[in-house]
Each structure stands twice: as structure tokens, then as C-alpha cells.
Amino acid sequence: MATPKTLRTCKQGHQYYKSSDCPTCPICEKLKExxxxxxxxxxxxxxxxxxxxxxxxxxxxxxxxxxxxxxxxxxxxxxxxxxxxxxxxxxxxxxxx
Incomplete structure (x- = not known):
């Protein structure tokens, strides 16, 4: 059974859903490329x-x-x-x- 995704907000204000404990914001990561x-x-x-x-x-x-x-x-x-x-x-x- 998959872990449910929770809505999170990073320090920059981006909102994203994630099912793990990893604090990395995927939007911030994309902007750093x-x-x-x-x-x-x-x-x-x-x-x-x-x-x-x-x-x-x-x-x-x-x-x-x-x-x-x-x-x-x-x-x-x-x-x-x-x-x-x-x-x-x-x-x-x-x-x-």
C-alpha cells in the first residue's frame, strides 16, 4: 500500500505533495538546475x-x-x-x- 502524500510548503513558499520524510522541495530543485x-x-x-x-x-x-x-x-x-x-x-x- 502506498504512503499517502501530504501537502507541504518549503521555506520559499512553494507548495508540493510528498509521501516521504524527505524535506527537499521539488520546485526549488528544478529552479537550481x-x-x-x-x-x-x-x-x-x-x-x-x-x-x-x-x-x-x-x-x-x-x-x-x-x-x-x-x-x-x-x-x-x-x-x-x-x-x-x-x-x-x-x-x-x-x-x-
């Missing part, structure tokens, strides 16, 4: 992980090894193809150990 750049290719958890660590440009991503990026909470192997494609398009690569 970048309009362009490599971050648009990523899931919210992956994008948030990079932004938390100040990795907001493809050049900053290239300063890290693949292993360092995969060690970040929120980043999984599914993100690697998007990272590699974006790096390649910019003429960059992950840092070598």
Missing part, C-alpha cells in the same frame, strides 16, 4: 555533490582524478560517460594519478 554547461547532463545528486565541493566548471573537474570524483557522495559510475564526454568536448581529461 543550470541552463547550460556540463552540469546539465547530470542527475541532481551528482550535480549537488560537485557543487558542494566547488566543482562548477569543466576545468575544475579536470583538476581531479576519476577516482577522486567517484569517491564523492552522490557520484556514481553512471555519471562517468557524461563527465568523459564533456571533458573530451572541452579538450580536457581527468587528472592522471
Amino acid at each position: 543550470p541552463a547550460s554547461g556540463f552540469l546539465t547532463l547530470l542527475s541532481n545528486p551528482a550535480r549537488n555533490a560537485l557543487l558542494y565541493y566547488g566543482i562548477d566548471t569543466i576545468e575544475k573537474l579536470a583538476e581531479h582524478t576519476e577516482k577522486e570524483i567517484l569517491a564523492l557522495h552522490g557520484i556514481g559510475k553512471a555519471s562517468l560517460p557524461a563527465f568523459k564526454k564533456a571533458l573530451e568536448e572541452a579538450g580536457l581529461n581527468f587528472k592522471i594519478n
Whole structure:
């Protein structure tokens, strides 16, 4: 049986329905999505992980090894193809150990 959804209001005043205890407002999350750049290719958890660590440009991503990026909470192997494609398009690569 599905958990009933309850009406909630976030700090920004957005109203939304949610069935879990997660406090994340889906409207705020949608507004945070970048309009362009490599971050648009990523899931919210992956994008948030990079932004938390100040990795907001493809050049900053290239300063890290693949292993360092995969060690970040929120980043999984599914993100690697998007990272590699974006790096390649910019003429960059992950840092070598």
C-alpha cells in the first residue's frame, strides 16, 4: 500500500505533495538546475555533490582524478560517460594519478 502524500510548503513558499520524510522541495530543485554547461547532463545528486565541493566548471573537474570524483557522495559510475564526454568536448581529461 502506498504512503499517502501530504501537502507541504518549503521555506520559499512553494507548495508540493510528498509521501516521504524527505524535506527537499521539488520546485526549488528544478529552479537550481543550470541552463547550460556540463552540469546539465547530470542527475541532481551528482550535480549537488560537485557543487558542494566547488566543482562548477569543466576545468575544475579536470583538476581531479576519476577516482577522486567517484569517491564523492552522490557520484556514481553512471555519471562517468557524461563527465568523459564533456571533458573530451572541452579538450580536457581527468587528472592522471
